[in-house]
Amino acid sequence: MSKKVEIIILSGFLGSGKSTLLKELIEFEQKNGRRLGVLMNELGDVSIDSAAVPIDTPLKEMLNGCICCTLQGELSLQLSQMLEEYELDVILIEATGAAHPLEILEACTHPTLVSKVEIRCIVTVINAKQWVENRLSIKLRKLLIEQVKHADVVLVNKVDQVDENEIAAVLESVKNINTQATISIVTYAKMNLSILYDRVVQSSERSYEVEKAHVHHHLHLRTISFSVNQPIDRVAFLQWLEKIEGQLHRVKGFIYLTETPGLYLFNYAYGMPIFERYASEKKYEPVLVFIGEDLNRDEIEEELGKLQRLT
Ligand SMILES: Nc1nc2c(ncn2[C@@H]2O[C@H](COP(=O)(O)OP(=O)(O)OP(=O)(O)O)[C@@H](O)[C@H]2O)c(=O)[nH]1
Structure with missing residues (x-):
């Protein structure tokens, strides 16, 4: 065998x-x-x-x-x-x-x-x-x-x-x-x-x-994802994450930042954000996934839209 x-x-x-x-x-x-x-x-x-x-x-x-x-x-x-x-x-x-x-x-x-x-x-x-x-x-x-x-x-x-x-x-x-x-x-x-x-x-x-x-x-865990095609401001983004309504357990995805060109892998777990420069042969579209309890989809979408328009 x-x-x-x-x-x-x-x-x-x-x-x-x-x-x-x-x-x-x-x-x-x-x-x-x-x-x-x-x-x-x-x-x-x-x-x-x-x-x-x-x-x-x-x-x-x-x-x-x-x-x-x-x-x-x-x-x-x-x-x-x-x-x-x-x-x-x-x-x-x-x-x-x-x-x-x-x-x-x-x-x-x-x-x-x-x-x-x-x-x-x-x-x-x-x-x-x-x-x-x-x-x-x-x-x-x-x-x-x-x-x-x-x-x-x-x-x-x-x-x-x-x-x-x-x-x-x-x-x-x-x-x-x-x-x-x-x-x-x-x-x-x-x-x-x-x-x-x-x-x-x-x-x-x-x-x-x-x-x-x-x-x-x-568990009522909710997962929502959004395309984030425009670069966003790192500081404004992190300040907003702190204030999101509901219990945010996790955010992850790929984003562009206004401060510097190139795609970033973003990880946010238990209040700790980490941005890592992403340079690999695998291609990814800019997107953010939010996982948490009692998250308000419309509000998150609206705020993400505003963050992208800031640029
Ligand atoms: N400070 C610190 N950060 C860590 C450590 N281990 C992992 N991380 C970071 O924590 C974040 C989440 O780690 P992952 O390995 O993606 O966690 P995961 O369990 O796969 O996450 P899910 O797939 O969402 O369930 C990443 O940004 C890691 O780099 C550690 O020992 N200390």
Whole structure:
């Protein structure tokens, strides 16, 4: 029988650092000469995270929905297709921040797939500051806890934004939720990747009795995207983001700035904005994706229009 393709599932809330980890993993696997494919699921209708994937890497994307709601069947299908189209050693699955790891696992262990794949591990990335400040709604907090509970490896990321006492507090609460997981404390998802290869966790070992927490179904997370064809002023844009009505969890996309030519990859997670000059062979249109609760689409559209007219 041919060797099964390994699957590594990357889980974690919006903006915690999954794509950052994905980049690290891709490099690691390629250095080791392993053939890898990537499967991504994003909440919005445009792909931003795929910028993390080199152009020559087999990639399948599921946009505009979350694996745990409508896309579970789609994930199984995409996996099957990927297995048919490419000869691979490993497939990395990056789920949306709103996904429950068990539901991804379930899609990967579909009867048609079990003889072809084996789950290497589930890695959950958490944003240390967000975890310690604990300001999310109860439903979202519950989701974060579920993501930690079902992980084989928990990456406590972004520790550059917290102090030592806070790191200790995060560690203690993660250990209380999941006594089995390997925990790694990192910045920019720079972990000892060999941890992921220590053992294969058979799906039969996992406990399914847990409430399959259909938490996401009631999250009210809203995703809206807009083309932003004109350059915008960086300062005015950031000032406006601070004031957006509702709870803004995440903004990402590609934009032009008035101050300097060229396209920028923009990331805003938990109040932290990052602009990175985007220069790669993959082409992207300027677009912004907003993810949050109680967001007002019309207002955001109007304000974005005003920001573009300022130029
Ligand atoms: N300060 C700091 N920023 C980080 C760290 N790790 C990642 N980031 C930044 O945080 C932002 C979000 O990281 P991503 O890797 O895109 O997060 P994600 O979990 O894939 O986000 P979604 O796809 O929206 O769920 C990016 O701008 C990263 O560069 C870290 O350890 N410290």
